[in-house]
Structures are given as C-alpha cells and as structure tokens.
Amino acid sequence: MYRYRRRPFCQCSSWMKNEISVYVHLPFCVKKCNYCDFLSGSFDDGIKRAYLKRLLLEIDHYGALLSGRMIRSVYLGGGTPSLLDPSFIRSIMKKLTDITMLKSGCEITIEMNPGTADERKIGSYRECGINRFSIGLQSVNDDELASLGRIHTYGDFLYLYDLLRKNGASNINVDLMTGIPHESMSSAERTLETVCALKPEHISVYSLIIEDGTPFSQAEKKNLDLPDEDEEYAIYEMTRRILSGHGYERYEISNYAKRGFECRHNITYWDLDDYIGFGAGASSRLGERRFTNIKSVEGYIGSDDPVFDEDICLDERESMSEFMFLGLRKTAGISRSDFARRFGKDPSVFFGSIIERYEGEGLLKMTKDRLAFTERGLDVSNIVLSEFV
Amino acid sequence: MNIPKDHIRNFCIIAHIDHGKSTLADRILEKTGLLTEREMQDQVLDNMELERERGITIKSQAVRTVYKAKNGEEYIFNLIDTPGHVDFNYEVSRSLAACDGAILVVDSAQGIEAQTLANVYLALEHDLEVFPVLNKIDLPSADPERVANEIEDVIGIEAMDAPRISAKAGTGIDEVLEEIVNRIPEPSGNEDSPLKCLIFDSVYDPYKGVIVFLRVFDGSVKPGDSIRFMSSGKTDEVVEVGYFGAGRFIACDELSAGMVGYITASIKDLRQTRVGDTITNADRPCKEALPGYKKVNPMVYCGVYPADTKRYPDLRDALEKLQLNDASLSFEPETSVALGFGFRCGFLGLLHLDIITERLEREYNLELVTTAPGVVYKVHKTDGEVIELTNPSNLPDSSEIEYMEEPVVSAQIMVSTDYLGSIISLCQERRGVQKGMEYMEETRVLLEYDLPLNEIIYDFFDALKSRSKGYASFDYEMKEYVRSELVKLDILINKEYVDALSFIVFKDSAYERGSKMCAKLKEEIPRHLFEIPIQAAVGGRIIARETVKAVRKDVLAKCYGGDVSRKKKLLEKQKEGKKKMREIGNVQIPQKAFLSVLKLDEE
Known part of the structure; x- marks a missing residue:
C-alpha cells in the first residue's frame, strides 16, 4: 500500500504558491460509531497529551515551509475535536498563528459532536478565532441515532445548536446521513425539514457506506434494516428537492450551502490547491506531491520524525486524473481554462472519448469554459469518475 | 532380492463411498512394514535418503508393504488404489486388472450400495478373487448378519465367515491380513516368458x-x-x-x-x-498384448477461459502441465465472442471437470470462466456427414440437420423404499427410461434406468441426494447414442447473442431452461445506465425474457477530506471491477454470470 516514488522536490512546481489550507486531525472520541472507519477512538489522557505534544512539534517542523504563506482555511477535524479541553485547541491555534499568517477572513472550522461541548468551550473557541462550527447530527430520529451508535440524542444536538447561536456563531454546518438503518422516506423527510427549519448556513448529506472492519460490516445485511436501492434513491432525490426548496444550493455531491457559505476548506481539496495535514493519518498536497501521515495514533506519537503511510509525487497524467475526478464532484464542474493553464491543453485533448461518450449519454455537459455533470450525471457520477482514474 | 511369487499378494480394496476403504487401507499400512528383513540390511535406505533430498515424494496409486504372517513367513502386499468415481471407470478397470484379488468393504449398517455392486461386478469381470469384510461393526446400527445375508443373496459370494471389523477402532484387522494371505491367490505368470x-x-x-x-x-x-x-x-x-x-x-x-x-x-x-x-x-516381444486396452474418450466438454484475457498463455501452459499427469484431459483452443481466447476441454465426467478446474485455479493461480458443460452430440447432416459436436456454437443450421443423437447411460440407483417415489419421478423428469426394479430386501430397491447423459451432468447427483435425504446411491456407465429431439438454446443480452451462454437442450425442456436462465442472469448482471433486456431464444424465436432495470444512483457521498488516495482507490476498484467483466455490445457481464447457468436447479 505504500507507494514511494518521491522525486526531487524541485520538480514539484507549485511549492511556492502563496495560499495554503491547514487540516488538523484530532482522533479522539467518547466511543466509536458503528459505521465509522476513520482513524479515531477513545484514548486516555496520557495519549492525548503526548499527541498534542507531537502535533505541536509537527507544526514546528513545517514552520519554514509555512512561514512565507498565507493560510486560507483551517479545519480541526476528527474524531471529536470538541471532546478535548479547549486549552488543546488554543495551543494548536496559537502555534499556527505564531509561525504563519492567517489570511483575513480565514475560515476556521471545528467539528463538534452534541454532548461534548459547553458554553466555556464555545467561548474559548471563538476567542482563538474559530468562526465555523460543524456539528455531526446525522439524523433527528433518536432510534436511528441509537442504531448508528451515536452517543447523543436530537435533544443534545438542539441544545448545542442553540448554545452556538447564543454565543454568536454565524456559520454552522450540520452533517446528515442517509441510507441508514430503520430509515424511511418519512423519517428522512422529518430529518431534512427539521434541520432546514433551524437554518444552518451549510448542510452536508453523506450516504452510509458499510466499511470493512466496522461493527456494521460484521452484522448481517438484512438485520441492519437498510433502505433498499429504490427507496434510497427516492430519499436521495427528496434530499435534493427539500434542501433546494429551503434555499440551499448544492455545490458538491454531498454539500449544500446558503449562497456565500460554501466551505472554503473543502473547495481546496476539489480544486487541487495546496493543503497540509497535521496529525495521525492526515493528508497533505503540496503541488504534485501528496503524502499521508502514518495511520495510527501510537505510530504517530512514537516518532518525532515524520512517518508517512504514503508519499508520492504525481506525474502529469495522475495530476490530470485527480483534477478531473475531484473537480467534477463540484456541481459547477471544472474550468477548462484552469485545466489548460495547468496542463497546457484542453481536457478534451486527453479525455476526449470519455467526455464525448458521457456527454452523449446525457451525464456530462460541456460549455465554453466548463465541464460539469448534469443532474442525472451526478446521480451516477462514480461510473463516469472511475473512467478518469 | 528375489521374492518367490507365492509370497506376493496383489490386491485392491473396493467399496461404496464412505464405507471405510481408506481407513482400512491406513490400518493395513500401519500393521505391516515397509521392508523385508533382508531388504533392511541392503542399501535401500541410502537410496531413500537420496530420494528425500531431491524432494521426490509422490502420492502413489499403489503401495508395497511387508506382512509377517502367523505362519512365520513374510509376504509382500501390493495394495493398488482404485479411483472411487464413475468418471474414472476405465482407470478403475485397469487397476483391477493389475490385481489378483479384492477386498470388498461393506458398511455393516448401510449394507450394499450402488457403487458396491458396480465395483464388485467389475472385479468379478476381471476374475478377481473377492472376499468381503464387514466394516463399522462398532456402530450402534450395525447389523453384520443382515448385511452378510444381503451380500450372499445379492452378489452371491460367501459372506457368513467374513471378518467383522471396525477399521476406525482397529478391531479385526489381523484377521483381514490373514485373509489376504489365505484368500487372495498368488500371482500367476512365468518369469521366463517374454515380458x-x-x-x-x-x-x-x-x-x-x-x-x-x-x-x-x-x-x-x-x-x-x-x-x-x-x-x-x-x-x-x-x-x-x-x-x-x-x-x-x-x-x-x-x-x-x-x-x-x-x-x-x-x-x-x-x-x-x-x-x-x-x-x-523390444528384443523379445510377447505375442499379444493384454486384453482390454482402449483409448478413453472425454464424455463431457466445456469451454475454459481465463478471467483475465491476458493470461491465455498461462492457461495453455497450465493445461499442458496438467496433461502431463492426466492423459484423459483433452483441450483445443477455441474463441468466443464473449469470452475471448480459451480452450474447449474434454473431461471424463463432471467430477473430472471439477478436479481440473479446481487445480487450475489453486495450483496455477488462474481465475477461470467456464461455460456450461455439455456432452458430445452426434449431428447427422442432410448431406450424410456426421459431426461430433462438442461446442454448441458449432451446431449447423437446422436446415442442414437430418437428426441428432445424444449419449445415454445406464444407471443403477439404490434407494430406500421411503424415497422410491420421488427418485422415480426425478428420473422421469430427466427423461429416464426404467429398465428394471428389484427389491434387494424389503426396504431397499435397485432401480435401473437409461438416462441421457446431458440430464445428469449438471446436478443430478445433488438432486438425488436431496430428494432421498442422502439414502440413495448412484452409479452409471456409458451405454449408447440414441436419436433425440434437441435444440440449441441461445441467450441474447441487450439484443446481442452471447455465444458462451448457448447450450443444447431437449426440445421440451427449452422453455423452462430458458426462463430459469434469464431469471438467473437478471440477478447476476449489474444495473447499467440503461435498461437491459435478457432473452432466451430457440431458432430465432424468443421464448423467455427478463429485464435488468437501469441504475439510478451510483455516487460516492462520503467525506474523505483530503485523503485523495482513498477516494482514488474506490474509483480504481470500480474500474478494476469493470475490467473483470466481459463486454458484450455495451453491456458489462460479470464472469460469475457465465457460471451461474450451471446452477439453474438450485432453490
């Protein structure tokens, strides 16, 4: 799984690009959810402290690299970052601001789970510049939450949401999940309508994917009581309809936002802009170089030097392919002139037959400057995206 | 190292499956030695060391052991193994021909079964001295007296004094060893005659x-x-x-x-x-060869293709290697529109086919796609030519066919009377013609049927087992070719004819087979961006149809953040999966679909 093809740094051309995004991975949870296969879990305080120490060291390590660059977004993800003592978050933010410059209006997000934060924490977050709050809700139906293995109820969420608003949070995202156990059209509708009524600025809707090694993957499929293929499609379609009815614009496959509240950080990923990830399992892209830290908390803490799970330098063909399969996830698609600026020629020169075929099938649409999915194309986007790999 | 002939015993053990043949063989080997006392003083052991160093150990079809009998003499036992399955009937007969006698092992709880009879008759045909052994006397349900009577009645060999043994527990083995010395005749033949x-x-x-x-x-x-x-x-x-x-x-x-x-x-x-x-x-030849030699011909054919088309040369290589040790395996290159380059392989029977495909997959690490097995049909053309058809795709146009013949086997089925009805109806469904019915005893019947081979090569054995709850046994031998009403059933996927899915079927069964096949394919073919009709046709006329609905949603709505590699892997997997499918027109058909047609009768 480890692919080591590092080339001399000098070939990785866009190192000197000015802006960069920062991701910090905080893999600590009260308990792991039944579907979760991210690097996370419950760890004791000793490990947490060692992790923070290592994290600050890692940020230092990249100090020289970051010092000349402007930070366009920071994302504190997990795990459950809000589980940690706010002093953790403060010291991370302090370290970042010590060695870099935040761009004005820099989007700084923290992921929170209901039941893990109070007024003190929120106040502390705001003090250190955090201006976007992303809450993992998944569903407003408590039986569905229980079967997902979530630690909270809808009531817990509502309490946190109100608390955030009361403390001046003006940019909130709510994560939802569809295709989950016991879900029906009506329960999904209830979740969507209830959440829209709260008017968060941003809503992400993900599909449950049964991943190997999770409790869900051990269970018999039929015992999970998942919606069937047709029902799931109906829910998926309804999601689009309800959210758009409430003024949320779908700007990526799973992401909806009120105009102007699109997540700056996520767009970094889809636009192949530079980002650096700190913490266990965190990924970075610096120009054509992509690397991922070791995917184990113990392994990460265990070495003061960076240990990579993957460290590759993409060749031009791979970069093009990523440009396509990441960029097309956005409803606006890719810009042909952006592509041409990066790779010298229009995408149709390299991907002509794929584009032509799926344009013909009504899944892609090409305009003067853009290539994007049609609505039907987004529904079946994997079929098309896999062609670009 | 001259061993007098009267101290040699060449024999085999014959039994119905699970009656304890290999356990008894193990016991005999345990109780006897590898070498005679004289041989032990010779250099033999050194040779063996050498063999060991070179790593040559071969699972042998025969083993030589030394038995010191109660009379104080040492005897050489040559125990020759016989393949236990009907597919290898000819091999069995040649192994028997190498023996002078046979131990007949009968389960003293179950009594005589179909293979017991088939094997005994084969042994008697070769003039072997057969003596029975009643095994498994330690079972609560054992009734050796009843079974001894049955052996005397049905087979007509003396069984009252047969050793009552338990090979598993090791009881009665000494008696068997003495019986081998006393009952199996010494080999005949003349050392001074030509070889x-x-x-x-x-x-x-x-x-x-x-x-x-x-x-x-x-x-x-x-x-x-x-x-x-x-x-x-x-x-x-x-x-x-x-x-x-x-x-x-x-x-x-x-x-x-x-x-x-x-x-x-x-x-x-x-x-x-x-x-x-x-x-x-060569310098001093014998006058005539031993009787009974024949070249064995494959009875069952199917197309064998590499799942990964690039591995065609590997498949050829593997088949050649397997053929080194299995002369009855035949193969010829063939090409399928759907599956690409592969081989039409001939096998002695379905078990043989299973063994070969499994070895190809396991020992040679090949992923295979096999087409439905078929028998060899004789196609009599209007111009007088007779074709031996092994691949349904080569069937001439119906206007050129005068008539067709299919192979028929004569089968013996031993069944408990409780399941007689359901077994008879199974045979009827499979176009069997009853040739005899004989009560072995009050509760067991020997049925004799003529059955078309193409009705039993798929799943007859499984059906027999399930319908009799395991209380039926079955054996068959090739009988003759008979004229039959046969048609070619074609499958069309998205209006395209898929050659690898065609097969020959009895005319009256075509509709049922076709419907089942369409239903099965519908399960196996993934949804595409468009609707896919699956049709079964006979001679251009559609007789069944199913539809695979169009895919509505295939989207990765998951947050992987900056972990692009993970996202990429998923897309790669999807692309890989697609590569593993066979493209017919613009439909991707998974390899599995080609195999699923073999399992039409599974409920």
Whole structure:
C-alpha cells in the first residue's frame, strides 16, 4: 500500500504558491460509531497529551515551509475535536498563528459532536478565532441515532445548536446521513425539514457506506434494516428537492450551502490547491506531491520524525486524473481554462472519448469554459469518475 | 532380492463411498512394514535418503508393504488404489486388472450400495478373487448378519465367515491380513516368458520423466532393457525400476512376473504411456498384448477461459502441465465472442471437470470462466456427414440437420423404499427410461434406468441426494447414442447473442431452461445506465425474457477530506471491477454470470 516514488522536490512546481489550507486531525472520541472507519477512538489522557505534544512539534517542523504563506482555511477535524479541553485547541491555534499568517477572513472550522461541548468551550473557541462550527447530527430520529451508535440524542444536538447561536456563531454546518438503518422516506423527510427549519448556513448529506472492519460490516445485511436501492434513491432525490426548496444550493455531491457559505476548506481539496495535514493519518498536497501521515495514533506519537503511510509525487497524467475526478464532484464542474493553464491543453485533448461518450449519454455537459455533470450525471457520477482514474 | 511369487499378494480394496476403504487401507499400512528383513540390511535406505533430498515424494496409486504372517513367513502386499468415481471407470478397470484379488468393504449398517455392486461386478469381470469384510461393526446400527445375508443373496459370494471389523477402532484387522494371505491367490505368470506388463497408472516427474506404474505378468524387466509400448510401438530404454514404498519410490534391480512396481525410461510425454497399454521387451516381444486396452474418450466438454484475457498463455501452459499427469484431459483452443481466447476441454465426467478446474485455479493461480458443460452430440447432416459436436456454437443450421443423437447411460440407483417415489419421478423428469426394479430386501430397491447423459451432468447427483435425504446411491456407465429431439438454446443480452451462454437442450425442456436462465442472469448482471433486456431464444424465436432495470444512483457521498488516495482507490476498484467483466455490445457481464447457468436447479 505504500507507494514511494518521491522525486526531487524541485520538480514539484507549485511549492511556492502563496495560499495554503491547514487540516488538523484530532482522533479522539467518547466511543466509536458503528459505521465509522476513520482513524479515531477513545484514548486516555496520557495519549492525548503526548499527541498534542507531537502535533505541536509537527507544526514546528513545517514552520519554514509555512512561514512565507498565507493560510486560507483551517479545519480541526476528527474524531471529536470538541471532546478535548479547549486549552488543546488554543495551543494548536496559537502555534499556527505564531509561525504563519492567517489570511483575513480565514475560515476556521471545528467539528463538534452534541454532548461534548459547553458554553466555556464555545467561548474559548471563538476567542482563538474559530468562526465555523460543524456539528455531526446525522439524523433527528433518536432510534436511528441509537442504531448508528451515536452517543447523543436530537435533544443534545438542539441544545448545542442553540448554545452556538447564543454565543454568536454565524456559520454552522450540520452533517446528515442517509441510507441508514430503520430509515424511511418519512423519517428522512422529518430529518431534512427539521434541520432546514433551524437554518444552518451549510448542510452536508453523506450516504452510509458499510466499511470493512466496522461493527456494521460484521452484522448481517438484512438485520441492519437498510433502505433498499429504490427507496434510497427516492430519499436521495427528496434530499435534493427539500434542501433546494429551503434555499440551499448544492455545490458538491454531498454539500449544500446558503449562497456565500460554501466551505472554503473543502473547495481546496476539489480544486487541487495546496493543503497540509497535521496529525495521525492526515493528508497533505503540496503541488504534485501528496503524502499521508502514518495511520495510527501510537505510530504517530512514537516518532518525532515524520512517518508517512504514503508519499508520492504525481506525474502529469495522475495530476490530470485527480483534477478531473475531484473537480467534477463540484456541481459547477471544472474550468477548462484552469485545466489548460495547468496542463497546457484542453481536457478534451486527453479525455476526449470519455467526455464525448458521457456527454452523449446525457451525464456530462460541456460549455465554453466548463465541464460539469448534469443532474442525472451526478446521480451516477462514480461510473463516469472511475473512467478518469 | 528375489521374492518367490507365492509370497506376493496383489490386491485392491473396493467399496461404496464412505464405507471405510481408506481407513482400512491406513490400518493395513500401519500393521505391516515397509521392508523385508533382508531388504533392511541392503542399501535401500541410502537410496531413500537420496530420494528425500531431491524432494521426490509422490502420492502413489499403489503401495508395497511387508506382512509377517502367523505362519512365520513374510509376504509382500501390493495394495493398488482404485479411483472411487464413475468418471474414472476405465482407470478403475485397469487397476483391477493389475490385481489378483479384492477386498470388498461393506458398511455393516448401510449394507450394499450402488457403487458396491458396480465395483464388485467389475472385479468379478476381471476374475478377481473377492472376499468381503464387514466394516463399522462398532456402530450402534450395525447389523453384520443382515448385511452378510444381503451380500450372499445379492452378489452371491460367501459372506457368513467374513471378518467383522471396525477399521476406525482397529478391531479385526489381523484377521483381514490373514485373509489376504489365505484368500487372495498368488500371482500367476512365468518369469521366463517374454515380458508382459500392464500399465495401470503413470505420473510425470520433472527429474525422471514419466514414471510408469505397472504390473508384471510375465518375464522380467531391469534397467538397460529396451521396452516397447504395444499400442504405439514406441520403444525406450529402461532407466530405473522399483517399487512403491510408503509415499516414495524405491529403486530395485529387477521386476519380475507377479510383481507390481514402476519403471522410468526418460519418457517426456505422458500420452505415450496410456493406462491399459501393454509393455513388452523390444528384443523379445510377447505375442499379444493384454486384453482390454482402449483409448478413453472425454464424455463431457466445456469451454475454459481465463478471467483475465491476458493470461491465455498461462492457461495453455497450465493445461499442458496438467496433461502431463492426466492423459484423459483433452483441450483445443477455441474463441468466443464473449469470452475471448480459451480452450474447449474434454473431461471424463463432471467430477473430472471439477478436479481440473479446481487445480487450475489453486495450483496455477488462474481465475477461470467456464461455460456450461455439455456432452458430445452426434449431428447427422442432410448431406450424410456426421459431426461430433462438442461446442454448441458449432451446431449447423437446422436446415442442414437430418437428426441428432445424444449419449445415454445406464444407471443403477439404490434407494430406500421411503424415497422410491420421488427418485422415480426425478428420473422421469430427466427423461429416464426404467429398465428394471428389484427389491434387494424389503426396504431397499435397485432401480435401473437409461438416462441421457446431458440430464445428469449438471446436478443430478445433488438432486438425488436431496430428494432421498442422502439414502440413495448412484452409479452409471456409458451405454449408447440414441436419436433425440434437441435444440440449441441461445441467450441474447441487450439484443446481442452471447455465444458462451448457448447450450443444447431437449426440445421440451427449452422453455423452462430458458426462463430459469434469464431469471438467473437478471440477478447476476449489474444495473447499467440503461435498461437491459435478457432473452432466451430457440431458432430465432424468443421464448423467455427478463429485464435488468437501469441504475439510478451510483455516487460516492462520503467525506474523505483530503485523503485523495482513498477516494482514488474506490474509483480504481470500480474500474478494476469493470475490467473483470466481459463486454458484450455495451453491456458489462460479470464472469460469475457465465457460471451461474450451471446452477439453474438450485432453490
């Protein structure tokens, strides 16, 4: 799984690009959810402290690299970052601001789970510049939450949401999940309508994917009581309809936002802009170089030097392919002139037959400057995206 | 190392499956020694060390052991294994021909079964002395007296004094060993006559070439002799002769009349050493070959294709290697529109097919796509030509066909009366013609049926088992070709004809088969961006149809953040999966779909 093809740094051309995004991975949870296969879990305080120490060291390590660059977004993800003592978050933010410059209006997000934060924490977050709050809700139906293995109820969420608003949070995202156990059209509708009524600025809707090694993957499929293929499609379609009815614009496959509240950080990923990830399992892209830290908390803490799970330098063909399969996830698609600026020629020169075929099938649409999915194309986007790999 | 002939016993063990043949064989080996006392003082052990260093251990079809009998004499036992399945009937008959006697093992709880009878008759045909052994007397349900009576009544051999044993518990084995000495005749034959040996098996060894397993009937053979294979007339010089130790070859000076052993002669092609052939001395040949040699012809054919089309050369290589040790496997290159380059392979039967495909997959690490197995049909054309059809795609246009013939087997089925009705109806469904019905005892019946081979090559055995709750046994032999109303059933996927899915079927079964096949394919073919009709047709007329609905949603709505590699892997997997499918028109068909048609009768 480890692919080591590092080339001399000098070939990785866009190192000197000015802006960069920062991701910090905080893999600590009260308990792991039944579907979760991210690097996370419950760890004791000793490990947490060692992790923070290592994290600050890692940020230092990249100090020289970051010092000349402007930070366009920071994302504190997990795990459950809000589980940690706010002093953790403060010291991370302090370290970042010590060695870099935040761009004005820099989007700084923290992921929170209901039941893990109070007024003190929120106040502390705001003090250190955090201006976007992303809450993992998944569903407003408590039986569905229980079967997902979530630690909270809808009531817990509502309490946190109100608390955030009361403390001046003006940019909130709510994560939802569809295709989950016991879900029906009506329960999904209830979740969507209830959440829209709260008017968060941003809503992400993900599909449950049964991943190997999770409790869900051990269970018999039929015992999970998942919606069937047709029902799931109906829910998926309804999601689009309800959210758009409430003024949320779908700007990526799973992401909806009120105009102007699109997540700056996520767009970094889809636009192949530079980002650096700190913490266990965190990924970075610096120009054509992509690397991922070791995917184990113990392994990460265990070495003061960076240990990579993957460290590759993409060749031009791979970069093009990523440009396509990441960029097309956005409803606006890719810009042909952006592509041409990066790779010298229009995408149709390299991907002509794929584009032509799926344009013909009504899944892609090409305009003067853009290539994007049609609505039907987004529904079946994997079929098309896999062609670009 | 001259062992007097009267101290040699060449025998086999015959039994219905699970009646305890291999357990008894194990016990016999345990109770006897590898070497005679004299041999132990010789250099044999050194040779064995050498063999071991070179890593040659071969699972042998025969083993030689030494038994010190109660009369104080040492006897050489050559125990020759017989393949236990009907597919290998000819091999069984050649193994029996190498023996002078047979131990008939009968489960003293279950009594005589179909294979018991088939094997006994085969042994008696070869003039073997057969003595029965009643096994599993330790079972609570054992009734050796009843079974002894049954053996006397049904087979007509004396069984009242047969050893009552439990091979599993090890009781009664000594008695069996003494019976072997006393009941199995010493080998006949004359050491001074010209050499006459029967080949009953052969294996390929990368160092020694083909190792030929044989029974010497007359004369003797030693290294340096020039030998001739009588069916082909080819001659070779003997390099080594020897016998079978436990799991290894032990060279010796000479093999003489009455002995069982092996020879090597730097032979590279197993097809030269056909089972059943006679070997003689080229300089001093015997007058005539041993009777019974025939070239075995495959009974069942199917297309075998590599799942990954690039591995066609590997598949050819693997088949060639397997053929080194299995002369009854045949293969010819063929091309399918749907599956690309592959081979039409011929097998002795369905078990043989299973064994070969499994070995290809396991030992050669090949992923295979096999087409539905079929039998060899005789197509009589209007112009008088007769084609032996092994691939349904080659069936001439119906206007050119006068009539067709299909192979029919004669089958013996032993069944408990409780399930007689359901077994008779199974045979009827499979177009069986009853030839006889005989009560073995009050509760068990021997049914004799003529059945078309193409009705039993799929799943007859499974159906038999499930409908009789396991209380039926079955054996068959090839009988004859008979005229039959046969049609070719074609499958169209998205209006495109898929050659690899065609098969020949009895006219009246076409509709049912076609419907089941469409239903099965509907499950196997993933949804596409468009709707896919699946149709079954006979002679251009559609007789069944199913539809695979269009895919509505295939989207990765998951947050992987900056972990692009993970996202990429998923897309790669999807692309990989697509590569593994076969493209017919613009429909991707998973390899599995081609196999699913074999399992139409599973509920």
